[in-house]
Amino acid sequence: MQQLKDRIRAEGKVLPGNIIKVDGFLNHRVDVALMRKMAREFARLFDLTGITAVLTVEASGIAIASICADEFGVPMVFAKKAKSDNIEGGLYRSDIHSYTYKKDVTLLLSRQWLTGQDKVLIVDDFLANGEALRGLVEIVEQAGSQLIGIGVAVEKGFQPGGKRLRGNGHNLKSLAIIDKADENGIEFREGN
Amino acid sequence: MQQLKDRIRAEGKVLPGNIIKVDGFLNHRVDVALMRKMAREFARLFDLTGITAVLTVEASGIAIASICADEFGVPMVFAKKAKSDNIEGGLYRSDIHSYTYKKDVTLLLSRQWLTGQDKVLIVDDFLANGEALRGLVEIVEQAGSQLIGIGVAVEKGFQPGGKRLRGNGHNLKSLAIIDKADENGIEFREGN
Numbered sequence: 583m584q585q586l587k588d589r590i591r592a593e594g595k596v597l598p599g600n601i602i603k604v605d606g607f608l609n610h611r612v613d614v615a616l617m618r619k620m621a622r623e624f625a626r627l628f629d630l631t632g633i634t635a636v637l638t639v640e641a642s643g644i645a646i647a648s649i650c651a652d653e654f655g656v657p658m659v660f661a662k663k664a665k666s667d668n669i670e671g672g673l674y675r676s677d678i679h680s681y682t683y684k685k686d687v688t689l690l691l692s693r694q695w696l697t698g699q700d701k702v703l704i705v706d707d708f709l710a711n712g713e714a715l716r717g718l719v720e721i722v723e724q725a726g727s728q729l730i731g732i733g734v735a736v737e738k739g740f741q742p743g744g745k746r747l748r749g750n751g752h753n754l755k756s757l758a759i760i761d762k763a764d765e766n767g768i769e770f771r772e773g774n
Numbered sequence: 775m776q777q778l779k780d781r782i783r784a785e786g787k788v789l790p791g792n793i794i795k796v797d798g799f800l801n802h803r804v805d806v807a808l809m810r811k812m813a814r815e816f817a818r819l820f821d822l823t824g825i826t827a828v829l830t831v832e833a834s835g836i837a838i839a840s841i842c843a844d845e846f847g848v849p850m851v852f853a854k855k856a857k858s859d860n861i862e863g864g865l866y867r868s869d870i871h872s873y874t875y876k877k878d879v880t881l882l883l884s885r886q887w888l889t890g891q892d893k894v895l896i897v898d899d900f901l902a903n904g905e906a907l908r909g910l911v912e913i914v915e916q917a918g919s920q921l922i923g924i925g926v927a928v929e930k931g932f933q934p935g936g937k938r939l940r941g942n943g944h945n946l947k948s949l950a951i952i953d954k955a956d957e958n959g960i961e962f963r964e965g966n
Contacts, residue, residue, distance in 0.1 A: 611851045611887040614844045641832035645850060648840040651806045658804045658837060695803040
């Protein structure tokens, strides 16, 4: 999506350790008008026939997922992050590793809000190692819901998450894939 | 707001310890169509002339704040929660106590995304002890931004947050104020 790539190039900052900061429009200050355009792009890229919910994980994914849900006319459901010793009943759960926080976390979702009757699109703002998305896919599988696909705003293509998810047969679409980010600037994947 | 009160009465669950669960439409599964109506109600209740941003705090506040920002045509900014030993530069910070998680947390917001030029509406889904909102007000003060007011979806009127914020002169509007919640049901404040 050209407009997103232009924004990343204009405002994104590359920090040591291949960290790409886009917190002026994506995940701290959020440009909801841009989110709306991304939601429309997802509607073009995925067959949303029969969709019943947009699924994401707290925290920053909630912004883009809320606008997508609004655009598609369905509710938004978000998994919560808990410490892995926090066990409760009536929940789907998936244990993942958070590279951002350098610890294991458990994604939790109440069984009430996703069932075998649901058809969902998973949405998130960022994809790097793909642990959060792997966890969300696992929750969709536990619920027996139908998975339309996975829509991501920004994918760090030089980290393994995207390759893994596509390798597992998931219909993953990222609106901007960054293949290189260093002191010389940002390179996007061709044809994306 | 009658529609919100009807939903709380129909779907809300009162758990021991005066916990009110409304996670089927407000803060786990999110009814974004209801969020849109709440955003329009805030637009009626507050004078939004010159507004430049909607401010909230992660995580569940991001949903309602995103829809409000979309409705008002401005960006949404959310404060992040960090452990209180996490000190970084270039940030506004406010130390609060989280009664939900029974620990002290620090709200952090990058100085870039709120300045003396901003005029903001603070929005959150829930108000009980009011610590998160007190922290957001402190951040607005640190930024030198103009505060239009504080819009809350559900206020637990039997807990002290709302009284304190109003006592400090803040223009707080809650769309539903619950004055009593026990095994006999839910009572809303008259005239609200």
